[in-house]
Amino acid sequence: MTYEEAIFYVIAAVTVAGGLGVVTARNVVHSALFLILSLIGVAAVFVLLASEFLAIVQVLVYGGAVTILILFAMMLTRVRDIAGPMDGPQRPIAALAAAVFLGTTVLAVKETEWRGNTEEATVVSIDQIGDVLFTTWAMPFEIASLVLMVALIGSIVLARGEEGE
Amino acid sequence: MEYVLLALILIPLGVCPLFMLIPSRYPQLSRYLAALAGGALFALSLLVFIVYQFDAGAGLGTGLRYELQWDWLENIGFLGENGITFYLGVDGIGAPLVLLNGVAIFAAVFVSWNITHRTKDFFVLLFLLVSGVYGVFISQDLFFFFFWYEVAVLPMYLLIAVWGASSQFGTFSRTKEYGAMKLTLMLVGGSVLIFIGIFALFVEAGAGTFDMVVLREQALDEDFQKWVFPLFMVGFGVLAGMWPLHTWSPDGHVAAPTGVSMLHAGVLMKLGAFGILRVGMTLLPEGAEFWAPVLMVLGVTGAVYGSVSALAQTDLKYMVGYSSVSHMGFVLMGLASMTQIGVNGAVLQMFAHGVMTALMFTNVGAIYDQAHVRDMTQFGGIAKRMPRHSAFFAIAGLSSLGLPGLAGFVAEFHIFVGVFRAGYWWAGGLGILSAAITATYVLRMLSRAYFGPLNEKWADLKEMRLGEQFAAVLLIAMILFMGLWPAPFIDRISDTVEMIPGITG
Amino acid sequence: MTASLEWGLLAPEFLLAGWAAFIILIELFWGGLGKERLGWLAALGAVAAGGLSLIWVDDATQFGELADINDYTTLFRVFFCGIGATICVLSARYVSDRLLHPGEYYALILLAVVGANGMAAAHELLTAYISLELLSFSLYVLTAYAKFDLRSNEAGLKYMLLGAFSSAFFLYGIGLIYGATGSTQYAEIGEVLSGDTSDIEWGMYLGLAMMIGGLGFKVAAVPFHMYTPDAYEGAPIPITALISSLSKAAGFAFFLKLFAVAFLPLIDDWRYFIAGLSVATMAVGNLVAIQQRNIKRLLAYSSIGQVGYLLLGIAALSQDAASALVLHMIGYAVTNLAAFTCVILYYNWTGKEEIEEYKGLADRAPYLALGLTIALFSLAGMPLFAGFTTKFILFQAAAEQDLLWLAGVAAFFSFVSLYYYLIVIREMYLGEPEEKTRFPTPWLGYTALTALIAGVFLMGLYPKPVFDIVEDGTNTIFVSEELDGGEDLVGVP
């Protein structure tokens, strides 16, 4: 085991632990915190994958914006006041399904002989990314802006209080 | 002439929007329009029937005349040259049936004269039905054949459910919604099988066309024919009232208003038998030969079962409904004989049953309109009050029991001869027996309801309306025409039937 | 990376997006315009965009390496713009009566059309995905747009959460396919898959399965359909119409193009799965529809049933089947919009949407009842109307591809569907109305209805013009495949 692998395993363990926490924690706020942990772990994975740019995006977008949003939402919906269990009656089936899914996926992933270099990650520079993002991928970029606009409009229209509310 | 055929479809379709333009406050206007259109259709149908024989047209092995072929969808996708064409043409089988339809609609308009609820809507649907029926009889393209076939089924639900009548019997009741729904669903269910059959046929033929004239020249694999034919047999059989898929027929007819029953039992049921002949037997002769014994068994069963069931009915409409099952059984027997005489007989029977059952429904409707009862045990001596009505009813009954000189005999006789000729002794014998049972229930009905001392309850019944009388006379004229002088029918039918592959003498 | 970016090719989308912004602004700054006219204005934009896209008729060019601008795209652009415009028109009265923020509402519809256009145009997965999300997001918002309607909220929540969930699967599938083939370009994927794939088959098939699942959600195939009835029922009615026509059509435009170009080499591997989905979809959709008491829910299940028929075209994928599929889809969309027009008009007037509340409609509003009857008969596949002809061609196309049994099943369920349509018709024509008042004639609504019914008749009686156009469109996706992959790849007889 190379040291890189060791680091990977540590990070992976943290990420998975975070994920596990998200889906099992009894306290919703803990869940959110676990999510942050997991997201940070993923960002670290990106670093391992030589994609620092993505890692930065990940931390900014997720660690910053998304989790904050989620915490706000939790606050506004007074999630902590809700009585009763956090998990539904479907939990055993869910676990089974997840296990089966995991098994299948892992098997498929392992069995596939991916074409290309499966041992060495290639560094992709931020320049390159920036370059193609506005040339080759201009159309998704434009559309993504529309998506954000829709999300924005939608959030405002739906969330804002109306007269008499 | 080919435009006359076109007119047969377009007139009924064309009057539909006209009806809608008439304000509902003028129902009388709708009736006149309907009578006008019905009369035009009758005249044109008669013209087609008459002129057919005088035109020694080409028809090249199909008997088709007055062909009209317009491109509709071709050279597209799986469709080759002439993929789907709007292809009209009338052959010797179609010609009498066209006439039948013309007679039926003309009569039905007069019988429906007293429809007061949503008059114009009624006629819209009625004429829609009629256009579909014409379309089936004169379409030579399988797609349009099926298209019009469905058009004919389309308005049935509303016609029955809106203008029909529910009935309460001793132990059970049959609402009009039930009758309408069952009828519609069973017929459409049958067309699912036809649907599949058409697909299979088209793919197997590989000619890239739905043109039946082309399709009948394709040599289809025998095994293929064997498994596809039952689809058509059963699919069309539903509409033909084939046992045991006949149950929509009595219930549907009981629920339907008179004019609709006339068209439905009189003409629409023929579409089923016509489909078996035109599509099943013509395009799949070997399949037909293989399945003919089964069809024969079903036909005979229907004939006997229908007549015995009719024997047990006291409701007039049920009786007529089951008698339709029985008579359509004869048609199927004729087809299953695969002999020329039998098939000729089957086509004759289609016409004969069409007019006589229309006449029967006219009469049942006439009495029901006044008495609001159809139970024959509650009547008695009605002939005293409604002598013409009774005479008309008797003539219809006599034709249906096969009295020589009336249409029913000519047809049934051919069928029996054909069935015997094909070697189905037992079937022929049972068929004739069933005709005797027919006599039993017809006479029982006449004796119960029309003869005997007048039941005072009905002392104020009046003779049937003039319109109904006119319709009845028209239908009786047809019954006598065919009964006394069947040669015009036979000439047309036989020339075409002999060109159907697989039909031997 | 020397992609030529002719932005002009995307002019209709820009127009739509710009028009969306314009609508929002005009609502803000010109309050006197009136809420209803806003809908007409939005429709105008959609029509303009549709007209604009006609510039590229018979053109075959590409925007970068991302999107095709060819007859296929043009066909769908016009089609989607048409749907959008129709929905805007139909919404006018409804929105002004019942919803807040009409400007945003119309803007979102236009943006949804942009997303749909993108899905049809894309020949690359990322673009397609983003477009799909644009469409979906718009619909999520629009579904929940009746802010104070509990059912609308709930529908939005369900639609949104499940949409995101299924998106994750879809993305996972894309990831695997990307990993296996090294590309997200349809054509390149197709090229790789037409070679030897034994080394990557695990990942490839898993990815394919997940993509089918994700697309299945988008088009509401069983068992990914569960959100549909709830979303339909909860959404404002015009939006229900939008989901059932636009979202479904866009899903299939995407589905069809993706599978025709990228996955055609594997057709023998996935054909029967699609066929299975198709059967399940038809069965569940049509059987459960029988049980429905709410007209929107009924139409939801009926649309699920229709998806089953459409999947038939995918299962039988060939050029013929593709044309037939698109033809049926257009016919279905027109018919469905006609049906929804009636539902909307009735709701505008009475605020009722239970089937039994339709009783006596034929007495109170004969034309409305007639329109709905025609639409329902068409949906059931009765002749004279679009449903019969397009279904016939679609099923026949499937039969041509050795899927006769599937065509048979489809025909059977199409027969089952007649039952529940008849139930609605029964209520309208047989029920006794609770009140006798006549329906005030909504002229504009009736005009729209008349136009749609005319379309239904046109497709039913003479579909050739439409079919010609459709075939030109679908030809392009198959021809390009032919150029890339060679004759033997194309399953066209």
Add this chain to the structure above:
Amino acid sequence: MGMDQAWLIPAIPAAAFAILLIFGPYLPRKGDWLAIAAIGASFVLVFPMLADLLDQADGTTYVAGEKAWEWLSFELAGVGETFEIEIGFYVDPITIVMLAVVTLVALMVQVYSIAYMKGDLRYGWYFTAMSLFAASMLTLVLANNLLLLYAGWEAVGFCSFLLIGFWWEKRSAAEAAKKAFITTRIGDVGLLIGIIMLWHEGPNTFNIQEIIHFAEEGGYGNTYLTAAVLFLFMGALGKSGQFPLHVWLPDAMEGPTPVSALIHAATMVVAGVYLVARMLPLFEVADPIALDIVLIVGLTTVMISATMGLAATDIKRVIAYSTLNSLGLMFVALGSSAVAAAMLYLFVHGFFKALLFLGAGSVIHATEEQDMDRLGGLAAKMPITAATFAIGTLAMIGIVPLSGFWAKDEVLVFAEEEQNIIVYLVLLSSLVITGLYMMRLFVRTFLFAPRVQETYAHAHEGGLLITVPLLVLGLLATVGGFVVFDEVGEALGFPGGFAQFVFLHGAHEFKFHLDTAITSTALAGGGAVAGWVLWQDKAALAAHIRDAFAPVSALLANRYYIDEIYQFAIDRIVLVLGGIIAWVDRVVVNDTGVNGSANLGYFAGFEIKFLQTGRIPNYALAIVAGILVLSIVMLVTQV
């Protein structure tokens, strides 16, 4: 005028029928004159026909005339044959005899009816139907092919239905009409089957002569032919009221009496005899069992009808039983291949039976009573009726020299010669019974003291319209039998005598066995005398005997319970079967089969819809399940 114009004979009444049907109500006297003129014209036309036949006769051999028109025909695909149905007429001596009987009796009856039916509600309709009947019956007789014969056959059945049910307001009349039609119709099932069978294996024609020719050349298989002729015989059985289809004939007396005279005595009911006589060559070629069956049926009918006649009290019914009796006798003759005897009997029977009915009609017309227990002594008031009735009675009994004697004697001779002794003895015993019940009828109606004074009081002889037909028929019934003598026949212009005329197949002379004649006359006369003795005055003796044999008389009075058996069969078997099938149709085929499959779909939908729980986790699970199944199956099957 010659045989080629034979079609005019049915055509004239047919035309009269058509005119009466449409314009009848507007004609003076409702057009009765038209009907009578038409049948009269037909009657007159028989003579040129006969003359033509005699002209063409070659010595003692007659040349039959035939003429046919195509009615419909078509080529049979791939066989090279033509299926053809003709309308054609065939005139030979049998035809002429039948034509003469039918037209003459019909004429007499219609003239009689003017008086009898006077004032009836449907006076015009009566003559309309009578014209139709005449046309149909004459068509039947003249038909050269089986199909036209069948058409006429059915048409006369229909006319019989109309006329039995003429007073349909009476429940019993309506029921009787129905019964007559249905019963004969059951026989017709066989007839039609027989016709089709003969065509099927035959010479592709329905022409009777060609079929006979074909059969005689052995064209049919023996068993096949036997089956076919037995089916034909079924038709004759029904129409001629032979056991076991005899039940309708007594009930048919519900019709007006002239109708009974014409249809149910002289003409229609003998159509069966005519048919068998016409087709007898086939019976002869077929297995002997066929003729044996004819014989046995005839014999059975003779015995049961005679015994039932003993117990009946309705005068018309008694005559109806006597008709059955006579018809049975004709079938016995046919069963013995004695076609000449059968035809002779048919010929004279037409006269004396019509006479009896018209006489009975006269009584009924005068007294409005037809129960012999309430009559008596009418001879005093109605001498002509009584006298002619007596002639009829004696002719029926078979007393020398009345016509019935000669004909009956021929039958007996053939029975004695051709059949075994049992047949002969049975026939002889039937003579006694015939004597008994016929005499009973006459004695109880016309002689001794009237039993109901009131009825008697206003009894009177009818007018000329009633008495003249009686006298004409009485005359014919008296002298008709003399045609057995060849000399008489030759004197009338028939070369070789009447027997030679009637029987076409070689010489088949009438025979006269003195011992047979004496035996039969003795027995019949004895029966008649015994009848006189038994039923004279108060009929005390008869009552005594009846009481002594109570069970037997009850059996007879109830007509051997055959009607009850049929009624039982219809009520408990046919109708119950119909009910069961109707029930099966409703409950099993419809409610279970059709509704069941519909409900299956309905409940499938009902069950499936509960999967739609409305909860997101469940929905998500469905998505996951779908993807898992897709993935796993795809991986398993494709990798």
Add this chain to the structure above:
Amino acid sequence: MIPIDNFLVLSAILFSLGMYGVLARRNAVLILMSVELMLQAVVINFVAFAVYLNPETFTGIIFAIFVIVIAAAEVGLALAIILRLFRNRQISNVDEADLMKW
């Protein structure tokens, strides 16, 4: 270096966890978080494939960026809807939102 399989398996585990969360959790916000986990897994997949198998065009990385963006937008929108639901009905558990069913 680390073989690509490691990343793929990690991704699979995260995805499964997220899936479990969606199926098992009741609260809408928690479900949303689980979906985010799944999307994270997807992103890992994309990036891994991009840098290992497709470094020339690195489509995967672009894809990942967009997925992140979309995911973020999705969270915002979803939270708005959840909030709306909560305001109207005072619930945020998804199994209580079953007004519409069957």
